[in-house]
Amino acid sequence: MASVNVFKPKARLSNSNILFLIAAVIFVVMYLFAIISFPNSFLQFQTFFDLFNLNAPLIIMTLGLCIVMIGGGIDISIGAVCGLVTMACAVFLESKMGSVWGAVLVALGIGIAFGILQGYLIAYLEIQPFIITLSGLFLAQGLLTTLHKDPINVTMPAFVGLRDFDIVIAWLGTKNRLGVFIPSEIKLGTVIVVVLLVILASLMKWSRFGRNVYAVGGNSHSAMMLGINVKRTIFITYVVSGLTAGIAGFVYIMTTGAGNVGNAAGAEMKAIASAIIGGTLLNGGVGNLLGAPIGTLTLLVINELIRAAGVQSNFQAMVSGLLLYFFIVLQSVIMSLRDRRRFSIALPPWLRLSGKEQTGDQREP
Amino acid sequence: MHKLTKSFSHLVLPISVMTLLIIINLIKGADYFRITMVNGAFYGNIPNILFGASELVILSIGMTLVTAASRGQDISIGVSATITSAVFVQYVLQAGEVTLLTIVVGFLLSCVVGLFLGAFNGTLVSVFKVQPMVASLILFTGGRSIAFMIDGKLSPILANDISNHIGTVIPGVPIQTPIILTVVFIALVAVLFKTTNLRLYVETVGINPNAARLNGINPKKIIFLTFLIMGICTAVAGFIAVNKAGRHDSVNLLKLIMMDAILAVAIGGNSLIGGKFSITGSIIGAYTIEMLNRTLLRLEIEPATIKVFKAVFIIILMVVSSPVVRVFMKKALDRVRTWRLSLSQPKESALSTTYIAEKEEE
Numbered sequence: 258m259a260s261v262n263v264f265k266p267k268a269r270l271s272n273s274n275i276l277f278l279i280a281a282v283i284f285v286v287m288y289l290f291a292i293i294s295f296p297n298s299f300l301q302f303q304t305f306f307d308l309f310n311l312n313a314p315l316i317i318m319t320l321g322l323c324i325v326m327i328g329g330g331i332d333i334s335i336g337a338v339c340g341l342v343t344m345a346c347a348v349f350l351e352s353k354m355g356s357v358w359g360a361v362l363v364a365l366g367i368g369i370a371f372g373i374l375q376g377y378l379i380a381y382l383e384i385q386p387f388i389i390t391l392s393g394l395f396l397a398q399g400l401l402t403t404l405h406k407d408p409i410n411v412t413m414p415a416f417v418g419l420r421d422f423d424i425v426i427a428w429l430g431t432k433n434r435l436g437v438f439i440p441s442e443i444k445l446g447t448v449i450v451v452v453l454l455v456i457l458a459s460l461m462k463w464s465r466f467g468r469n470v471y472a473v474g475g476n477s478h479s480a481m482m483l484g485i486n487v488k489r490t491i492f493i494t495y496v497v498s499g500l501t502a503g504i505a506g507f508v509y510i511m512t513t514g515a516g517n518v519g520n521a522a523g524a525e526m527k528a529i530a531s532a533i534i535g536g537t538l539l540n541g542g543v544g545n546l547l548g549a550p551i552g553t554l555t556l557l558v559i560n561e562l563i564r565a566a567g568v569q570s571n572f573q574a575m576v577s578g579l580l581l582y583f584f585i586v587l588q589s590v591i592m593s594l595r596d597r598r599r600f601s602i603a604l605p606p607w608l609r610l611s612g613k614e615q616t617g618d619q620r621e622p
Numbered sequence: 623m624h625k626l627t628k629s630f631s632h633l634v635l636p637i638s639v640m641t642l643l644i645i646i647n648l649i650k651g652a653d654y655f656r657i658t659m660v661n662g663a664f665y666g667n668i669p670n671i672l673f674g675a676s677e678l679v680i681l682s683i684g685m686t687l688v689t690a691a692s693r694g695q696d697i698s699i700g701v702s703a704t705i706t707s708a709v710f711v712q713y714v715l716q717a718g719e720v721t722l723l724t725i726v727v728g729f730l731l732s733c734v735v736g737l738f739l740g741a742f743n744g745t746l747v748s749v750f751k752v753q754p755m756v757a758s759l760i761l762f763t764g765g766r767s768i769a770f771m772i773d774g775k776l777s778p779i780l781a782n783d784i785s786n787h788i789g790t791v792i793p794g795v796p797i798q799t800p801i802i803l804t805v806v807f808i809a810l811v812a813v814l815f816k817t818t819n820l821r822l823y824v825e826t827v828g829i830n831p832n833a834a835r836l837n838g839i840n841p842k843k844i845i846f847l848t849f850l851i852m853g854i855c856t857a858v859a860g861f862i863a864v865n866k867a868g869r870h871d872s873v874n875l876l877k878l879i880m881m882d883a884i885l886a887v888a889i890g891g892n893s894l895i896g897g898k899f900s901i902t903g904s905i906i907g908a909y910t911i912e913m914l915n916r917t918l919l920r921l922e923i924e925p926a927t928i929k930v931f932k933a934v935f936i937i938i939l940m941v942v943s944s945p946v947v948r949v950f951m952k953k954a955l956d957r958v959r960t961w962r963l964s965l966s967q968p969k970e971s972a973l974s975t976t977y978i979a980e981k982e983e984e
Binding site for chain 1: 694695746750751752753755756757759760761762763764765766767768770771881884885888893894895924925926927928929930931932933934936937940941944945946947
């Protein structure tokens, strides 16, 4: 007997997918609203690409944070680690033996070192993640100010070339007022974001590690009963998060080209906010990595909208807070409606990240 | 004696850390405990620590309760304190003549605002079942702008005698006023816990909300109540902070204090995922953090590297107190004890093991 796959279109969605769907719908609505209210700026492709170009570090950090949050932990050291990496790279590039590849190695090394330290303390010594990553934040900030206090502008030719490198898309662009065609440009950071997104999302969807992270975040005790190495899984999530923070630091200095004490300060809170808007819960076990960039972009589109509307800068923070309130309440209401089983939608199977496809698979006798 | 050691076992960590810091300070200079009299008030290292940590102590009391009941942390406390103190400052500045009544009414008004902010976070956490950290992220994002709008202009100045006295010293009283206010607040909290069942209820809800509900305790109400208490705490802390500073800086007032408050709760031996709590531990933890900060300054470490030392200290502290290391140490200690017992009493080792067990219990 051949196995028959029966796909049920009305299969219930998992929590990860429903939250991702909400985030995606909100982002699309938000962007459509922006296009309607400011058609001549938001209709340009360059505006959309600039969201990626300028905020690539934040998206990369959010990706790492999402993995940690799905595993049931939290990492608030990422912003400080990112800042430390920018300064370390700047100091290294300005020194005599500076080279771009060396700087990449420095960035990855610092990120992984922080990840290993924090991951070991949290996973194997069972210390509360908030406290350890908080001291990681202090440590990174302290090392940053110890390393160098004044802003450094990197002038190394090879690096400047890398900084100013743009990928020009000749067939996509807009005409300015004089009728001159300006093609769209993409920075290298955007490419790194896309590559990382693909790698990490497929890691979480298809690899054994990804499934383990979901299991551990959902219920670490039953995950242990099932034979999953809980400690190693948690450890790896923190290492991945440190690694992404290191990459984010390098992308940051590739965008701005300068090391500064205030680089990426407070980015951890922005990353947490975007992860939450993207549908990752702090409890663990629920989340979708594709939601990470969507959450970040939603937050950024809000800010861009407020800036475009010319509102006083004070309102910007207040309106972001208000919208955060709106998202959080909306998520909560939909989740509680779902618990009462009054709400169900289906998502195409290729978008479902956390498994549980309702396919009837007849076994051979 | 046994009962006493059991009820104080959770305080071992904060007290031993404090002792360690005092020893370091005494090695640095023997005059650590010296108290001098300046203008009729006590000054010195210890009064300075008590003075400097007053807001942190008050906020860590509220944080302990929130952590115990809702299994999460409120990160908006510094921002809430900024908003409440902005209301207080505006009320005092609008009143033409500043009397004691004005200050008291202003303080009560800021308490009402604090209750409102607490209710905002509490509703999100208890009714909408949002995690506390996420719920307070909203105020954390937008709160400082609200305070800035209440201020109207950059950092209004509180220039009157009464605020000055509250921030520093009342003439004739030898102790700085923030210390007195902190002690009064701690006493009020102690009375609250002695006279009501709040501690039991909060612990029950923190350990298992569903079991609490089945036993007739409404978890939503209790969680909401802890957030209201948190609101009062932020109002008091904001009141003290703004009177200390003498001006209201809505950007930097009590910035990043939530990190220190959470740290104080953790150093006090409390679990950050709810359940049993010890407010005494948190208070000692808060004073320990202030002592640590001042010790690092006293050791003349470069300001740029202070944070590194602080981080390393916290990491070592958490490693020593982590469950894995604790179990390991206990086993090692037991092994040493039995070894020593068998060494010191070679003849009695041949006796029955129950006799040795009895010996150990003594």
